[in-house]
Amino acid sequence: MKRCHNFNAGPAVLPVPVLERIREEMLCLPGVGMSVLEISHRSKTFETILSETENRLRRLLNVPETHHILFLQGGASLQFSMVPLNFLTRDGVADYIVTGSWSEKAVEEARKIGRVNIAATTKEENYARIPNQSELRLDPQAAYVHFTSNNTIFGTQWPTEPEVGTTPLVCDASSDFLSRPLDVSKYALLYAGAQKNAGPAGVTIVIVREDWLERIPGGLPTMLDYRTHVKHRSLYNTPPVFAIYVVGLVLEYLEAQGGLAAVAAASAEKAGKLYAAIDSGSFYRGTAERNSRSLMNVCFRLPNPDLEAVFLREAAANGFEGLPGHRSVGGIRASLYNALPMESVLALIDFMRDFARRHA
């Protein structure tokens, strides 16, 4: 069967060579008489997979020795709670910069634990942009500043992280993780569900600075205490073995592509072409402000919702999948994660041109 053009927002397209490798090894990992689905998480085989995956990520993202890399379960949504459980006290305060629905959800969970200071929000502007540095009202007492580096639903992205002085910086990087180089040393903690650029659903990557762990209070449920997973190197209990294995293969693929600088250049090219097509006439209209535009999730509208429905129907019939905007906002969203080939972007642009000609 022919593979479609997969514009899913996550879980999302994966590199074909990774899928082929999984297929090839499904009944027997090389040199091991069993499937990766059947190996013990305490085996040498998995030890090697786990440490190679960690090492590759450390190399690719240039993660300093001051930071631990963890592979957890529960998605970014569980991190919304783990971060404040570990680092916010009942009478403490944390800064949250609110740039979309995911930031809002993070705030909701933090409020169950302690106080939240909304350092900035662009809700009034329908989250069409990232706030400027000068708009941030940071609390000098804050236990940390939390922000969402890429807003999957609204299609906005921080060009670079906010400046927060000496307050620990925490980032939900779910939807742009591994799409560009990052200065990890600026972060106290960074988390990302793997299911966009890094792998399949089922594993969440957390990068946390060693010295920040000292703040964690005693008495937390063992599975929710970051120290548990640091101490046991993500092997306190049975980890999501297969998802970690696939992340390892994706990282290997990204290294072969030339690393994150090459990946970022490819992203810029793909997004650049698509935004140019949107901007080239008045039929399509991008929803994000120009200098807040996401390179990962390109959100746009057509002249009216009826035309959008026709567009989505015709697109699906032509092999373009995953283009409906998030159910909370509507419109069109084309997600351009690393594994999406340029060919798919060009095909979409062709389709858009043709559709506009027929319906303008």
Add this chain to the structure above:
Amino acid sequence: MKRCHNFNAGPAVLPVPVLERIREEMLCLPGVGMSVLEISHRSKTFETILSETENRLRRLLNVPETHHILFLQGGASLQFSMVPLNFLTRDGVADYIVTGSWSEKAVEEARKIGRVNIAATTKEENYARIPNQSELRLDPQAAYVHFTSNNTIFGTQWPTEPEVGTTPLVCDASSDFLSRPLDVSKYALLYAGAQKNAGPAGVTIVIVREDWLERIPGGLPTMLDYRTHVKHRSLYNTPPVFAIYVVGLVLEYLEAQGGLAAVAAASAEKAGKLYAAIDSGSFYRGTAERNSRSLMNVCFRLPNPDLEAVFLREAAANGFEGLPGHRSVGGIRASLYNALPMESVLALIDFMRDFARRHA
């Protein structure tokens, strides 16, 4: 490459037809132009996978309409905390029947939330048996009674669930889930990591009685509140799509085998033959008392640890994997989950006979 005899305690052996099906569909699910690793969890395709998996499980285990079926992340270890967070109050008490290391860990997490009454423990006897009904000292005020149906490390198994009157019964069924029919109506909540009989690591199955949910207090982290997952039918956030898909394939395979009665008969036959081999002379010695013996994890010793080391070395050289006992107890453990073929058991028995003849 030749597949080994896989006696892993979990993650563990899976049915070959399931692995072949995964391999076949890895690049494109039938009728869908993408891999199961690339589909959206909000797609029709996944909706169908999820509901078919739930329906199959409901049929196989005869789960009544009074009970919800959930597919969660975090392993059984996160359930150790979620159960008391949802159902135990700070000044309340819960009964725990302690039959091994996993029960101990469950107790440890419950003690962080409220009071625990150890209703019985066989620790003094090195967990070699399941307590009798008459030994249980149940607290009539208990919010629930928690027990571990099969003790993966010590190789003991409850022949049937304890009688607990009207107190809600909670079970960690991780290592014998789907190995035999169960009267689910007796349980308020039952949980199991999938990675023994039900699928790969990365998904945890929870079955919970609707009317018990009313007891859950407000203010819990959203991801730790069972009501979240009931309300959103395991789709509050991105679920472990692939692990659920594989569970669905395993359930389909189990149905084709004739369901849980057939599976239980096969287990009894496999374990019967292995225990008979152990009992047939004095060289091998089972560690569990006879009427507490597990059909899933057969634990035994040799005359001395040196011989055990030789046994394990030779076994590995002959294609028997996963036979070392848990690192906390040593000895030998042969796990006989559903997907382990009788052929592997017979081969092991042959090897054991030969080894005993050479070393007795």
